[in-house]
Amino acid sequence: MTTEIIDTHIHLDVDDYRDDLDEVIARAKAAGVSKVFIPAIDEPSGDAALLLAQRYPNYAFAMMGLHPEEVKADYAEVLKRMKRRFDMPHPFIAIGEVGLDFYWSREFEKQQLEAFEEQVRWSAEYGLPLMIHCRKGQNEMVHIIKKYEKELPGGVFHCFTGNEREADAFLQFDKFVLGIGGVLTFKKSNLPSVLPHIPLSRIVLETDGPYMAPVPMRGKRNESSYLTHVVEVMASAYATTTDEIARQTNENVKRVFGARVPF
Numbered sequence: 001m002t003t004e005i006i007d008t009h010i011h012l013d014v015d016d017y018r019d020d021l022d023e024v025i026a027r028a029k030a031a032g033v034s035k036v037f038i039p040a041i042d043e044p045s046g047d048a049a050l051l052l053a054q055r056y057p058n059y060a061f062a063m064m065g066l067h068p069e070e071v072k073a074d075y076a077e078v079l080k081r082m083k084r085r086f087d088m089p090h091p092f093i094a095i096g097e098v099g100l101d102f103y104w105s106r107e108f109e110k111q112q113l114e115a116f117e118e119q120v121r122w123s124a125e126y127g128l129p130l131m132i133h134c135r136k137g138q139n140e141m142v143h144i145i146k147k148y149e150k151e152l153p154g155g156v157f158h159c160f161t162g163n164e165r166e167a168d169a170f171l172q173f174d175k176f177v178l179g180i181g182g183v184l185t186f187k188k189s190n191l192p193s194v195l196p197h198i199p200l201s202r203i204v205l206e207t208d209g210p211y212m213a214p215v216p217m218r219g220k221r222n223e224s225s226y227l228t229h230v231v232e233v234m235a236s237a238y239a240t241t242t243d244e245i246a247r248q249t250n251e252n253v254k255r256v257f258g259a260r261v262p263f
Contacts, residue, residue: 003246004034005231006253007224009097009131009158009179009206012038012060013048016210016221025056028224032246035253035261036060036224039097039131039158041067043082046092053091061261062091063131065098071108071115079118086126093260095123096131097158103135112137117144123155124148129256130155130176138162142169149173154256159183159208163190164197171202177252179206182214182222185233195237200248204256205230 007028017024028036038053038060040046046064053062064085066078086092098119100112123130132155134141145152154175160167161183170178180203184191195203207213207230209222214229228242235242254263 001032001228001231001242001246003243003250004032005205005227005246006250007033007036007207007209007227008156008204008253008257009039009181010036010209010222010224011045011211012036012052012209013040013045014210017223024223024225025059029059031225031228033224033227034059037093037131037257038062039094040064041097042070043078043085046082046085050091058262061093061257063094063096064092065094065096065119065131066115067097068099068101068112068116068133068137069104071112073108073111075108075111075115079115083122086122086128092128093257094129094131094155095119095126096155097133098130099133100137100141101133101135102137113140113144116141117147120144120148120152123153124151127153127259129153132157133159138166138169142172145173153259156204156206156256158206159212161189161191162194164194167194167198171198175256177202177204177256179204179208180234181206181208181230182212182218182226184230184237185214186218187215192233192237195234196239200238200240200245201252203234203249204252205234205249
C-alpha cells in the first residue's frame with residue numbers, strides 16, 4: 001500500500017498509551033497513517049485530546065462530546081460547560097463521541113436521549129460533524145437524527161458491525177459514513193459479506209484503539225499501525241486494491257471533516 005490512510009477514531013488519551021505514546025505514533029507514521037482523530041468521552045478527556053493535538057500538530061486532531069455511558073444525573077451541567085467551550089474559538093474537529101448505549105442498562109435512558117439530541121443540535125448550530133456511538137439504540141438514534149437531518153453537516157456512525165438492513169438505516173442520511181475497524185477481520189464477523197452492499201464512498205477507517213485489535217493482533221492493545229490489517233481485508237471484500245481503499249476512504253474523511261482538518 002503506497003497511499004496513506006487515516007485513523008478516524010483512537011482513544012490516545014487513555015492510560016494504555018501513557019508509557020510509549022511517541023513509539024505508537026512513530027509506528028503509525030511508518031505504517032502510512034497520515035492523521036489520527038481522538039474522540040472524547042467527557043470534558044477531561046476532551047482536554048486530554050487537545051493536549052495531544054498540540055503535542056502532535058497537524059497529525060492528531062481532537063473532538064469533544066459526552067459519551068452515552070458517561071451520561072449521569074448531572075449531564076445537563078456537564079453539557080452546559082461543554083457548550084461554552086464550543087461557543088468560544090476552539091480547535092475541535094467534531095462533536096464526539098456521542099450517542100446512545102442501552103447495552104448494559106436503561107437506567108439513564110431519558111437522560112441519554114436528551115443528551116444526544118442536545119449534542120445533535122450543536123452539530124447543526126456549529127457546523128461540526130458528529131462521531132456517533134450506538135449500541136442497542138438504533139431506532140431511537142435514527143428518529144433523533146431525522147429531526148435535524150437537513151441542518152446537519154454529517155458525521156460517522158462509529159464501529160459499524162451490523163447487517164445490510166442496519167447499514168441502510170444509517171446510510172439514508174446522505175452526509176454520514178460508517179466507521180469500519182478491527183471487527184472486519186474477526187473470524188465470525190459478518191462484515192466481509194455485508195461490505196460489498198455498502199458503497200465504498202460511505203466508509204471510513206478506524207481502530208477504536210486501544211480496543212478491538214484486528215486479527216492477527218487480536219487480544220493485544222490496538223494502535224493505528226494495525227489499521228493496515230483492516231485495509232487488506234477490506235480490499236479483499238471489495239475485490240479491489242489496498243491503494244484504492246486508502247484513496248477512497250481518505251476522500252470520504254475529507255468530505256466529512258475537511259472544513260476543520262487540513263488536507
